[in-house]
Amino acid sequence: MTNEQLKEKVIAIVPNAEVKENKQYLIVTVPQNKLYTLAKTFKESEDTAFDYLFCLSGMDWGDSLGVVYHLESTKYHHCIVLKTKTTNRENPVLDTVCDLWKTAEFLEREVFDLFGINFKNHPDMRRIFLEENWQGYPLRKDYVDEINIVER
Amino acid sequence: MTVKLQIKNLEEQEYTINMGPQHPSTHGVLRLVVSLKGEIVKNVQPHCGYIHRGIEKMCEKLTYQQIIHLTDRLDYLSALISNEAVCIAVEEALEVEVPERVKYIRTIMDELTRIASHQLWWCSFGMDLGGLTCFFYGLRDREKILDIFEESIGGRLILSYYTPGGLMNDIHPNFKQRVKDFIKYFRKILPEYDQLLTGNVIMQERTKGIGLISKEDAISFGFTGPSGRGSGFSCDLRKQHPYGMYSKVDFKEVLYTEGDTFARYKVRIAEMWESMKIIEQLIDNIPEGPYSVKMKPIIKLPEGEYYQRVEGCRGEFGVYIESRGEKFPYRLKLRSPNFSNLSALNTLSKDQKIADLVAIGGSLDYIIPDIDR
Amino acid sequence: MPFNIYDFTSFTQWIDKSLYDSCTPFWAMIWEMSIIGVVFLAFYAVVGLYLVYAERKICGFIQCRVGPNRVGPYGFFQTIADLIKLLMKELIYIKNADKVLFNIAPFIVIITSFLAIAAIPFAKGLHAIDFDIGVFYLMAVSSMGVIGLLLAGWSSNNKYSLIGAMRSGAQIVSYELSVGLSLVTIVVLAGTMQLSQIVELQRDGWFIFKGHIPAFIAFIIFITAGIAETNRGPFDLAEAESELTAGYHTEYSGIKFAFFFLAEYMNMFIIASIAATVFWGGWMPLHFPGLENFNHFMDFIPPFIWYIGKTAVIIFIMMWFKWTFPRLRIDQLLNLEWKYLLPINLFNVLLMAFIVLKGWELF
Numbered sequence: 002m003t004n005e006q007l008k009e010k011v012i013a014i015v016p017n018a019e020v021k022e023n024k025q026y027l028i029v030t031v032p033q034n035k036l037y038t039l040a041k042t043f044k045e046s047e048d049t050a051f052d053y054l055f056c057l058s059g060m061d062w063g064d065s066l067g068v069v070y071h072l073e074s075t076k077y078h079h080c081i082v083l084k085t086k087t088t089n090r091e092n093p094v095l096d097t098v099c100d101l102w103k104t105a106e107f108l109e110r111e112v113f114d115l116f117g118i119n120f121k122n123h124p125d126m127r128r129i130f131l132e133e134n135w136q137g138y139p140l141r142k143d144y145v146d147e148i149n150i151v152e153r
Numbered sequence: 154m155t156v157k158l159q160i161k162n163l164e165e166q167e168y169t170i171n172m173g174p175q176h177p178s179t180h181g182v183l184r185l186v187v188s189l190k191g192e193i194v195k196n197v198q199p200h201c202g203y204i205h206r207g208i209e210k211m212c213e214k215l216t217y218q219q220i221i222h223l224t225d226r227l228d229y230l231s232a233l234i235s236n237e238a239v240c241i242a243v244e245e246a247l248e249v250e251v252p253e254r255v256k257y258i259r260t261i262m263d264e265l266t267r268i269a270s271h272q273l274w275w276c277s278f279g280m281d282l283g284g285l286t287c288f289f290y291g292l293r294d295r296e297k298i299l300d301i302f303e304e305s306i307g308g309r310l311i312l313s314y315y316t317p318g319g320l321m322n323d324i325h326p327n328f329k330q331r332v333k334d335f336i337k338y339f340r341k342i343l344p345e346y347d348q349l350l351t352g353n354v355i356m357q358e359r360t361k362g363i364g365l366i367s368k369e370d371a372i373s374f375g376f377t378g379p380s381g382r383g384s385g386f387s388c389d390l391r392k393q394h395p396y397g398m399y400s401k402v403d404f405k406e407v408l409y410t411e412g413d414t415f416a417r418y419k420v421r422i423a424e425m426w427e428s429m430k431i432i433e434q435l436i437d438n439i440p441e442g443p444y445s446v447k448m449k450p451i452i453k454l455p456e457g458e459y460y461q462r463v464e465g466c467r468g469e470f471g472v473y474i475e476s477r478g479e480k481f482p483y484r485l486k487l488r489s490p491n492f493s494n495l496s497a498l499n500t501l502s503k504d505q506k507i508a509d510l511v512a513i514g515g516s517l518d519y520i521i522p523d524i525d526r
Numbered sequence: 527m528p529f530n531i532y533d534f535t536s537f538t539q540w541i542d543k544s545l546y547d548s549c550t551p552f553w554a555m556i557w558e559m560s561i562i563g564v565v566f567l568a569f570y571a572v573v574g575l576y577l578v579y580a581e582r583k584i585c586g587f588i589q590c591r592v593g594p595n596r597v598g599p600y601g602f603f604q605t606i607a608d609l610i611k612l613l614m615k616e617l618i619y620i621k622n623a624d625k626v627l628f629n630i631a632p633f634i635v636i637i638t639s640f641l642a643i644a645a646i647p648f649a650k651g652l653h654a655i656d657f658d659i660g661v662f663y664l665m666a667v668s669s670m671g672v673i674g675l676l677l678a679g680w681s682s683n684n685k686y687s688l689i690g691a692m693r694s695g696a697q698i699v700s701y702e703l704s705v706g707l708s709l710v711t712i713v714v715l716a717g718t719m720q721l722s723q724i725v726e727l728q729r730d731g732w733f734i735f736k737g738h739i740p741a742f743i744a745f746i747i748f749i750t751a752g753i754a755e756t757n758r759g760p761f762d763l764a765e766a767e768s769e770l771t772a773g774y775h776t777e778y779s780g781i782k783f784a785f786f787f788l789a790e791y792m793n794m795f796i797i798a799s800i801a802a803t804v805f806w807g808g809w810m811p812l813h814f815p816g817l818e819n820f821n822h823f824m825d826f827i828p829p830f831i832w833y834i835g836k837t838a839v840i841i842f843i844m845m846w847f848k849w850t851f852p853r854l855r856i857d858q859l860l861n862l863e864w865k866y867l868l869p870i871n872l873f874n875v876l877l878m879a880f881i882v883l884k885g886w887e888l889f
Contacts, residue, residue: 025459026460028458052372053375055469055471055488056486059486071488075372102375103370103374103497103500104376107492108492129202130202131205150210189689192689279852280768282768282852282853283762283767284852284853285589285849286589286850289591293590349850355852355853359852359854507769508769508853511769
């Protein structure tokens with residue numbers, strides 16, 4: 002499926018999605034409540050079949066926190082990038098996609114660990130790299146650690 | 154009545170053992186909390202983070218040339234391939250075309266890295282199964298590749314050879330001859346690996362039908378690299394999204410559909426043959442020319458986001474850079490193959506024996522610094 | 527008889543007689559026991575140390591490396607240096623271990639291996655005691671070592687150790703059957719359990735040649751099961767370095783660990799000795815009926831050399847196994863015993879009995 006067709010499909014499911022295109026991928030930004038629906042449709046419908054989530058990255062865009070999903074279809078070899086964000090920095094909650102792609106279980110735990118984004122319906126939301134009693138979320142831009150981070 | 158209750162309680166109790174962080178077969182500081190019932194593994198919970206260094210955070214304060222050196226510290230056995238991901242990402246972003254010579258050398262070096270990595274995997278896999286002799290055979294041959302690296306690059310393990318725009322320095326005049334000698338030597342020696350381990354009845358009994366994962370699960374878990382290809386998941390990025398010289402050389406994507414430990418084993422052995430084939434096609438045709446494009450000392454990527462995927466020795470390695478036009482990346486995410494492969498460990502080793510858990514771990518070939526980053 | 531020059535019977539009898547002549551029977555017995563004890567202790571230490579050395583050199587050879595080569599010529603004193611190191615190391619006491627059992631376990635392991643050498647005939651007349659149930663005694667004693675392993679694993683209060691101990695229990699109990707039955711095959715052929723008699727009967731040909739095919743099968747089974755009994759690779763599940771760190775002796779250090787270590791090598795030596803004695807004629811030189819000159823020439827090689835040589839060959843085979851094969855899994859190990867070795871063995875005993883009844887003789 003070409004990027005144009007994908008774009009139409011996105012608009013059909015989420016009319017208010019922001020669609021951008023760069024050299025590599027089609028980048029779609031969707032509101033947080035629509036992400037799961039879009040992801041589920043994309044994974045399950047026959048003509049898109051995005052069955053391979055090859056990257057899931059947490060993001061701190063300053064004013065908002067978000068997650069970027071890189072998807073590929075192993076059948077058609079087309080790719081898409083989904084983005085979603087939440088402006089709630091105190092208690093950010095997004096929908097989990099780990100029932101769609103099993104790899105998301107660990108990747109979302111990583112995002113939770115380093116960005117503090119909570120994923121709704123995730124079976125095992127614990128920190129994965131840092132200790133359970135670690136204060137703060139290190140990959141956020143406003144994270145301060147006076148001992149270990151030396152500003153030059 | 155009370156006695157009965159107690160017995161029942163004992164049966165329900167889980168026998169939990171900690172494998173790691175110090176354990177001979179976790180290949181580093183990985184901790185697996187294993188629930189057992191007798192010898193049978195009921196549940197495996199990996200606990201990572203013992204070697205978490207916050208590389209992604211560090212990258213946000215480093216220039217792109219400096220980041221190269223940190224990528225070596227991820228999957229130290231495929232150091233050059235990780236370097237290449239960042240280099241290509243930067244080059245694509247700046248729309249720099251690297252000379253042909255660089256592409257040739259990079260591809261040859263990548264494949265040498267892959268052979269060296271698979272050799273070390275073979276050593277440690279043999280050792281996980283209890284055949285200690287494999288370890289010395291594999292290391293003996295790996296040494297020859299490391300010598301080649303040392304001569305041209307200067308380093309043996311942490312290489313940092315590629316820079317955005319080309320290479321750190323040109324290859325040594327002996328390089329071509331030594332690579333050719335190595336290929337000649339290794340073509341003779343690789344069948345020895347099969348004689349020692351592949352054909353062994355005990356080895357086959359211990360690996361066939363163990364650690365099964367279906368193709369659907371493999372895709373869902375992002376189970377890439379040789380491990381994924383053992384389940385029939387066609388995920389070789391050298392074929393799917395070629396970079397470097399891979400689109401111009403003739404090689405086969407090794408696929409097995411059994412999805413067990415033995416299939417993953419065979420994929421890796423076959424990949425060593427394929428890698429040798431690739432090197433042989435390239436080594437005689439390295440064009441003359443500059444080994445690097447002149448780049449500014451401080452690279453500023455234009456605003457935007459860039460993603461580069463390369464085929465590491467253990468699976469898909471990816472770099473996701475979001476730039477805001479500064480000399481540092483705004484955010485740099487490293488997609489580590491081992492982390493995704495590890496997430497499948499529980500599925501793979503459910504209801505297998507402890508010995509199988511070790512064999513499965515060996516066949517996944519995880520590198521802990523890459524998991525923890 | 528030419529090999530009377532190497533007959534130790536008169537020598538041992540002379541010692542016995544002079545002791546009983548010079549003091550009361552009680553003290554004579556005490557003296558005799560202490561002499562034998564000291565001799566065996568020295569023998570045990572030397573054999574243990576040099577088996578360790580041999581294993582390192584052989585494994586180095588198999589793995590394309592040199593092996594120990596710094597301490598003394600060709601690293602000959604390396605194991606002695608290691609022993610000194612082990613003696614000087616701190617003994618770590620585990621807080622939650624069962625102290626009594628924890629301390630007793632290494633001794634049980636080493637004593638059982640010690641007991642077994644007593645019955646082995648090293649040369650004609652050179653043995654501590656010649657039971658008329660020698661084979662039976664050896665089997666009984668060598669199977670007791672597992673108690674030590676079980677106790678070690680249980681008392682360490684370590685989960686890895688416990689798994690290792692349970693594995694070794696299951697393993698030794700099963701493989702004991704095969705070892706026993708393969709020896710029974712030869713007992714059927716020989717008609718005696720006395721080891722000196724068994725050796726004597728092999729004067730005109732070793733049992734492995736004389737015993738038709740069943741003896742050969744029995745030999746192979748005995749070697750396989752013997753390796754399993756000594757907990758050596760590819761049957762080293764109880765230790766299983768890559769799975770259980772060190773299995774039953776994870777928590778032991780210093781000299782106690784050295785006991786386990788030494789006992790392993792001594793058990794290997796004992797299994798090899800039994801195999802050499804029962805199948806390859808022990809100290810008996812290689813004889814073929816009809817080749818008088820050849821037999822006569824063979825007689826000039828001292829029986830002790832014959833004995834050590836045969837044992838060494840079998841030990842080499844066992845080491846070769848260990849450094850070539852990967853480890854088995856516990857279920858495969860038990861399958862091998864109960865589904866293959868045991869039925870073959872039972873059939874083999876029947877076959878041997880049939881052959882003996884029919885009186886078929888090769889030569």
